[in-house]
Amino acid sequence: MAITIKDVAQEAGVSVASVSRALNGHASITDDTRKHILAVVKRMRYMPHVGARSLTTSFTNTIGVLLPDLYGEFFSEMIRGIDGAARRRGLHLMVSSLHGDADEAALAIRAMRGRVDGLLVMSPHVDAAFLSDNLPEDLPIVLMNTAAGGTQYPSISVDNYNGAHAMVAHLVAGGYRRIAFLAGPSGNFEAQERLRGYRAALSELAPGAAEHVYEGDFSEQSGQAVGQALLEMDAGRRPDALFAANDMMAIGALLTLKQGGLRLPQDMALAGFDDIPIARYVSPALTTVRVPIADLGVRALESLVAKIGQPGSVPASAQTLGAELVARASTGESTPT
């Protein structure tokens, strides 16, 4: 067994209460006893059992983070934001990925009870009804990029609709007319909003133009598949621009189209969404909509901390972060890179 506070107390010849007080910088303790105790602590290499402490103080200094995945450029950026904000406040992170269905999400949420002070959740499966069924009622939560926000639970999301709208406007302004859209997974809220933005902008700004929507799933592979399909079309019927609902699909298409001999953007313009780091590195560099991913994480954590600080008193609100168009070479801009 490891050394406990009791061992330290015994060794130092004091009560466990005094050890606790010395350790936690309590005022009511003599300098001498504190020094003596801390010396013993050091000598014995005692480390407090944080789990036990949490049980009595009822706070854990830990935030639970539930994301669809823990890797890939998008989530990596998100984690960067969350981690930075958390460490600034001395908070630890308990993370979990949510690959599966709603049941798995429920399990993951439940597993957090008693180990975290609050929860940051991003999941397409999570809506208000689900949460009220599975969330311990006393556990603060902030949702990210979800359809469930603003009603009972605070949320923070990116303005996907206007971001997509702006991209279509940019393409139309660049002279492109046959603008195809490569959609994300249909069950995904963000994917839906981006598609909605594409449709609205197209009918507003290019009234005559027909919609071309390809199905995708946010993966590079689905971008490659659509790239392949485009290569096999008659050049005459082919769209002159492809707007993918995220960067990874755009990049999959880019590689396939280039390999198939198309010149980008002369034969086809290409655009994505997210502005993940890779977007700048491909050639031509990818025009995209910059989502302040890390920022989103920072803001979400800050909101959560605020909510933990004053439970109940903060009304559920839905924050939205703007998304900004980043024009690069894949839609004809001459960029230094």
Add this chain to the structure above:
Amino acid sequence: MAITIKDVAQEAGVSVASVSRALNGHASITDDTRKHILAVVKRMRYMPHVGARSLTTSFTNTIGVLLPDLYGEFFSEMIRGIDGAARRRGLHLMVSSLHGDADEAALAIRAMRGRVDGLLVMSPHVDAAFLSDNLPEDLPIVLMNTAAGGTQYPSISVDNYNGAHAMVAHLVAGGYRRIAFLAGPSGNFEAQERLRGYRAALSELAPGAAEHVYEGDFSEQSGQAVGQALLEMDAGRRPDALFAANDMMAIGALLTLKQGGLRLPQDMALAGFDDIPIARYVSPALTTVRVPIADLGVRALESLVAKIGQPGSVPASAQTLGAELVARASTGESTPT
């Protein structure tokens, strides 16, 4: 307050012991009482306090993961491996980044006590002496990519030395003679090993050739800086190949050199180390040494689980994973991408 096991017991008209047994699938309980209890649990939406459970059972089903950073392609891949292996075993992850110095690492390790069953640590500041000072002695640990492995603590690392050696061999075989090396941070064990591999291979395979070592810090910026310096050299004195100690630096140099008008690999060959996802996407695609990053994470987790299962009985061992050369266009190979 949230609902506790006591509330459930009272509501169901049984003892807390019975509730506990029903919840944990204990054998000695009637079907009827179990069903009744579980019904009450469901109706009250009770969720066990996992922290309290840990205190009595002394296991947490959680693994602590300490990495220099939580984001970027390298760590993202690492986390992917660890997360996958952990979820397969029903383990949760508590993660922490270790930006700072040894003190910060010590703090992070201590903060894990009582919340995790074991620790996965990757940190240049961690050596055997440090660990024996700061690690609770009953806490299993596995080190990754560290100099401290194999002695008192098990470790698993990549064969950086031979990987770098192989890359130099590849460059020499390709006809390159003035092969410069862009080193990583001097305090970093992996960086040291890669440098050592470069030096050894150069003197073995190209006896007459002089070493050219540039200092870097693994960041893209330091790659750009060296790229700039190379551009400003006389073409005659310029190295004909640059081997960077990691991919991000290689990519920084690649972008800068290209922008400066150099043709790659005709004017200069370029190679990296790690094979992060971006390496395939830049053009020319980057020749590199593939480090099985996710695999490293998987193996580390598996070792840790084994150690947790049989404390003390497993001798400290140092596993090494091979690193494989991946030849792409940046050193002259004609690759499809």
Add this chain to the structure above:
DNA sequence: CTGAAAGCGCTTACAG
């Protein structure tokens, strides 16, 4: 099969 009680390692009023 079921319950009362001790105990996990801490913290914190409550006395003194």
Add this chain to the structure above:
DNA sequence: CTGAAAGCGCTTACAG
């Protein structure tokens, strides 16, 4: 200032 004791929410021998 210091200590004895209760309590945080669980689990698990120990009786019955």
